[in-house]
Amino acid sequence: MNSIRLVNDDLRPPEPPRRHLISIADLTRDDVERLLGTARTFESTLDRQVKKLPTLKGHLVVNLFYESSTRTSSSFELAAKRLSADTMNIKSSGSSVDKGESLKDTALTLGAYDPDVIVIRHPEIGAPQLVARVTEAHIVNAGDGKNQHPTQALLDLYTIQQDLGRLDGLHVAIVGDVLHSRVARSLVQAFDLVGIRCTLVGPPALLPREMPAETTTDIGVIRDADVVYVLRMQQERMQAGANYVPSLREYTARWGVTPERLRPGQKVMHPGPMNRGVEIDPLVADSADALIETQVRSGLVVRMAVLYDVLTGGPVGVQALAAAEVA
Ligand code: NCD
Numbered sequence: 001m002n003s004i005r006l007v008n009d010d011l012r013p014p015e016p017p018r019r020h021l022i023s024i025a026d027l028t029r030d031d032v033e034r035l036l037g038t039a040r041t042f043e044s045t046l047d048r049q050v051k052k053l054p055t056l057k058g059h060l061v062v063n064l065f066y067e068s069s070t071r072t073s074s075s076f077e078l079a080a081k082r083l084s085a086d087t088m089n090i091k092s093s094g095s096s097v098d099k100g101e102s103l104k105d106t107a108l109t110l111g112a113y114d115p116d117v118i119v120i121r122h123p124e125i126g127a128p129q130l131v132a133r134v135t136e137a138h139i140v141n142a143g144d145g146k147n148q149h150p151t152q153a154l155l156d157l158y159t160i161q162q163d164l165g166r167l168d169g170l171h172v173a174i175v176g177d178v179l180h181s182r183v184a185r186s187l188v189q190a191f192d193l194v195g196i197r198c199t200l201v202g203p204p205a206l207l208p209r210e211m212p213a214e215t216t217t218d219i220g221v222i223r224d225a226d227v228v229y230v231l232r233m234q235q236e237r238m239q240a241g242a243n244y245v246p247s248l249r250e251y252t253a254r255w256g257v258t259p260e261r262l263r264p265g266q267k268v269m270h271p272g273p274m275n276r277g278v279e280i281d282p283l284v285a286d287s288a289d290a291l292i293e294t295q296v297r298s299g300l301v302v303r304m305a306v307l308y309d310v311l312t313g314g315p316v317g318v319q320a321l322a323a324a325e326v327a
Contacts, residue, residue, distance in 0.1 A: 018136070018137075019309070019310040020132055020138055020310065021139075021141060021151065021310055022132070022139060022140075023147075023189075024150045024186045032154070034309070035302070035305050036158050039158050040158075042082075043301045046300075052081070053082060054084050055083045055308060056083040056085040057084040057085070059085040059116040060086045061080035061085045061118075061307060062088045062090065062113075062119070062137070063077055063087065064107075064110065064118055064119065065120075065121045066091075066092040066103075067123055067143065069142070070273070071271075071299060072121065072299070075296070075299040075300045076140075076303050076307075077089060079300055079306075080307060083304055083307060083308065088110075088115070096109075103124075104130060107130070108135070111134065111135035111136065111137065114136070115137045116137060116311060117137055117138045117310060118131055118135060118138075118139055118140070119140045119142050120141065123145055124145055125145040127144050128140075138310040146180045146181065146185070146234075147182050149271075150190075151299075152186060152299075153187045155295060155299045156183075156229070156269060158298045158301070159291050159295050160172075160269075162294070162298070167195065168196070169197075170197070170226045171196070172187075172225055173200075173201050173225035173228050174198060174213075174231065175257060176201075176202050176206070176230055176231030176232065176233065177231050177232065177233045178206055178215075179207065179208050179244070180206075183271045184231060185211065188200075188211050188213050197214075198213040198214070199221060200213050200215045201215075201218070201255070203244060203245045203251065203254070205243075205245070219255050222261060227268070227269060227291075228266060228267070228269070229268075229270070230268065230270045230274075230280045231270075232270075232273065232274065232278070233275070233279065251278070251279075257280050266289060267290075267291055268284055269291050269292065269295060270285070270295075272292065272295075274292070
């Protein structure tokens with residue numbers, strides 16, 4: 001008997017690998033197109049009177065945040081709720097992390113509840129991979145150190161596509177503290193996948209050398225871009241005592257994004273949180289050409305698409321939506 005079972009086990013097709021979203025580098029152009037398409041389908045359900053879809057009913061999504069967050073944590077929570085998943089939000093302050101519990105032990109503890117998805121934000125690079133190793137959950141990286149923030153890059157692509165009608169052939173200038181930015185690292189890879197040209201602009205000490213994009217310290221070049229993408233100075237990731245810019249005042253004078261430095265009608269984006277009057281002039285932030293609120297709205301539908309995609313492994317089909325109609 002035993003040997004027969006063994007033979008049967010051997011013949012059983014291997015379990016498909018668990019799907020995670022840890023880095024944009026894991027995605028193909030087809031993956032990106034599928035995710036953006038799913039997000040569009042979800043967007044079309046949002047103006048219904050009843051906004052909840054039954055799609056992920058019975059699934060558990062844990063949001064494990066070791067860093068402050070407003071937009072990312074709230075949109076993941078709402079995305080899971082809109083898809084009828086159960087949600088659990090764990091923040092490092094107020095949890096056992098305060099008492100010195102390691103990430104591995106926290107992950108093992110949460111893993112005991114059999115979560116289907118763990119969304120993790122952590123200051124250390126590689127934290128999502130660790131959680132993937134010690135739990136059975138699908139892992140979504142909501143930002144690891146200065147390394148990756150893949151759902152931000154996807155929601156930015158979605159925003160650009162919705163507003164400008166295309167991706168391929170556009171030119172985006174990313175301005176500011178690129179060195180400490182996981183958003184920029186994910187965006188540069190995502191832009192490359194979809195055929196967007198990218199220029200990185202900022203003070204010499206804040207422009208990394210390893211990214212595959214053009215770099216310049218000349219703020220004048222932002223006029224040539226279709227979209228100007230502004231980043232804040234990420235002081236919390238800067239080395240203590242290092243002088244990246246002479247002063248914030250000087251930074252604003254040389255690299256601040258002001259109306260004078262933009263062409264009329266040029267689109268402006270920012271992942272938030274914004275420091276008005278430092279990297280972005282309030283007039284720019286509040287102008288009709290700023291897509292900053294659209295980015296937040298895109299964050300909801302793109303994160304719905306990501307949760308759906310890691311759990312089901314495919315584009316949202318007519319069936320899922322038909323089920324939504326009868327619920
Ligand atoms: C970004 C982040 O946390 O990396 N913000 C965000 O996710 N909305 C960018 C930043 O902190 O500057």
